[in-house]
Amino acid sequence: YCIIEVNARLSRSSALASKATGYPLAFVAAKLVLGIPLTDVQNAVTKKTQACFEPSLDYIVTKIPRWDMTKFEGVSTQIGSAMKSVGEVMGIGRTMEESFQKAIRMVDPSNKGFYPRFKFTKEELEEELSVPTDRRIHAIAQALYEKTFTVEEIHDMTKIDQWFLRRCESVVKTWDRVSQVSLDQMPNDLMKEAKMNGFSDIQISQGVKDGASEDEVRTKRKSAGIIPKAKQIDTLAAEFPADTNYLYMTYHGSEDDVDSANGGVIVLGSGAYRIGSSIEFDWCGVSAIRALRGMGYYATMVNYNPETVSTDYDECDRLYFEELSRERVLDIYEVDRSDGVVVSVGGQIPNGLAIPLDKAGVKILGTPAAMIDNAEDRKKFSCALDEIGVQQPRWSELSNLDSALAFANDVGYPVLVRPSYV
Numbered sequence: 458y459c460i461i462e463v464n465a466r467l468s469r470s471s472a473l474a475s476k477a478t479g480y481p482l483a484f485v486a487a488k489l490v491l492g493i494p495l496t497d498v499q500n501a502v503t504k505k506t507q508a509c510f511e512p513s514l515d516y517i518v519t520k521i522p523r524w525d526m527t528k529f530e531g532v533s534t535q536i537g538s539a540m541k542s543v544g545e546v547m548g549i550g551r552t553m554e555e556s557f558q559k560a561i562r563m564v565d566p567s568n569k570g571f572y573p574r575f576k577f578t579k580e581e582l583e584e585e586l587s588v589p590t591d592r593r594i595h596a597i598a599q600a601l602y603e604k605t606f607t608v609e610e611i612h613d614m615t616k617i618d619q620w621f622l623r624r625c626e627s628v629v630k631t632w633d634r635v636s637q638v639s640l641d642q643m644p645n646d647l648m649k650e651a652k653m654n655g656f657s658d659i660q661i662s663q664g665v666k667d668g669a670s671e672d673e674v675r676t677k678r679k680s681a682g683i684i685p686k687a688k689q690i691d692t693l694a695a696e697f698p699a700d701t702n703y704l705y706m707t708y709h710g711s712e713d714d715v716d717s718a719n720g721g722v723i724v725l726g727s728g729a730y731r732i733g734s735s736i737e738f739d740w741c742g743v744s745a746i747r748a749l750r751g752m753g754y755y756a757t758m759v760n761y762n763p764e765t766v767s768t769d770y771d772e773c774d775r776l777y778f779e780e781l782s783r784e785r786v787l788d789i790y791e792v793d794r795s796d797g798v799v800v801s802v803g804g805q806i807p808n809g810l811a812i813p814l815d816k817a818g819v820k821i822l823g824t825p826a827a828m829i830d831n832a833e834d835r836k837k838f839s840c841a842l843d844e845i846g847v848q849q850p851r852w853s854e855l856s857n858l859d860s861a862l863a864f865a866n867d868v869g870y871p872v873l874v875r876p877s878y879v
Contacts, residue, residue, distance in 0.1 A: 473520055473547060473763040476778070478512035479692040479703060479770075501771070502692045503699045512692045516705070519548040519560040520763075524591040525732045534590040544730030547763045549690070549778055550655060551709030553624040558655025561594070563761045563780055564729055566806060570660050571628045573599035582606075586614040597622070601629045628654055632664055640669040645681040652683055652708040658784050672817075675784070685788055686710030690778070703770040705778050706788060718757060718775055718793035722749050722822065725800050725807035726760025726767045728781050734804045739765040741802040746773045754796075759789060760803075781806050783813040790819055797822040801829065808833065 475482045495509035522542030548560030558570040574595040585596035600606040658674040685706040691699030727738035749756040757775040770776045797820040800807040815826035855861045
């Protein structure tokens with residue numbers, strides 16, 4: 458064997474490639490360096506075949522970087538060859554549409570999916586399409602949803618291959634059909650099509666005529682038997698038997714690849730790295746998983762960050778490389794008949810799910826959801842301090858720059874600016 462490259466830094470790409478295929482590149486490379494041939498290295502996923510094969514995939518993986526450039530004033534948002542992303546996500550599905558919409562929601566939970574997020578003028582839209590920035594995908598969404606430009610015109614401006622643009626167009630066509638009916642009128646085949654194309658229950662609830670709630674959509678699709686199935690990432694496209702706990706959920710399956718866990722504890726990971734939330738939360742999640750396993754509990758991790766130790770399938774009893782959303786956690790909680798969910802070790806994203814999951818009947822382990830809310834909500838926390846007679850600095854809830862400057866001038870500097878629920 459020949460050494461092609463030595464990279465003296467942590468490579469996100471090799472971690473993503475390993476987790477996208479299930480083939481442990483670093484592990485196999487270490488064996489080769491020690492002089493062990495591929496024929497003697499066991500495939501750690503199947504536990505039945507050797508490592509001397511090319512991974513075969515029966516799913517689609519979509520990687521999207523996370524940029525935090527809006528946190529800095531005056532920074533160029535243009536994307537080129539320089540590394541500007543602070544993290545990344547990996548969405549897994551059976552089609553481009555399904556994995557793509559998953560990944561868009563993963564990179565920022567405030568994203569609905571492939572849907573317009575900003576309101577560009579036509580001139581701004583042309584600029585966003587012509588010059589790559591972190592907002593380009595939202596510009597493509599606006600152009601297709603509002604029918605401002607055709608696929609061919611978007612291709613001419615972006616130079617993105619039409620195959621990918623046609624997949625985006627497929628999502629929009631499904632949305633157009635959904636928006637023409639009420640939830641009661643929606644046929645089951647359209648509900649199934651929407652779910653197979655990666656639409657969340659919230660997206661569908663906001664898309665149907667006359668509106669609906671997320672729970673109403675969930676109830677309707679479950680009554681129609683439209684439920685996601687758990688599929689294995691086995692490196693061999695199910696061509697050989699596999700003994701793996703590395704899973705994702707899809708609406709393109711007819712049966713689960715694994716039996717229900719019948720209990721155990723779910724730990725929610727931290728999602729994508731971002732400025733202010735990084736490896737410290739991954740350490741917390743991994744430590745929780747190890748502690749649970751040490752105490753004899755069946756431990757399941759839900760996370761979607763390929764850079765993390767928590768998404769190493771051998772760290773837990775079951776790994777779902779999935780969205781950290783109310784909908785998906787409920788799906789996993791119900792199918793595995795879990796004993797409870799730990800939300801307090803993954804940072805802001807799982808913390809924000811505490812109240813919605815608690816209201817949905819999920820057993821929250823550790824700090825109760827109401828107490829998490831009392832600590833996170835500034836007004837509730839301030840009232841609690843007043844009740845027990847603990848002093849606190851003057852503070853105010855502010856929503857614009859003028860009121861913030863007025864408050865700062867009134868109380869005097871230095872002042873601390875901090876949002877709730879971070």
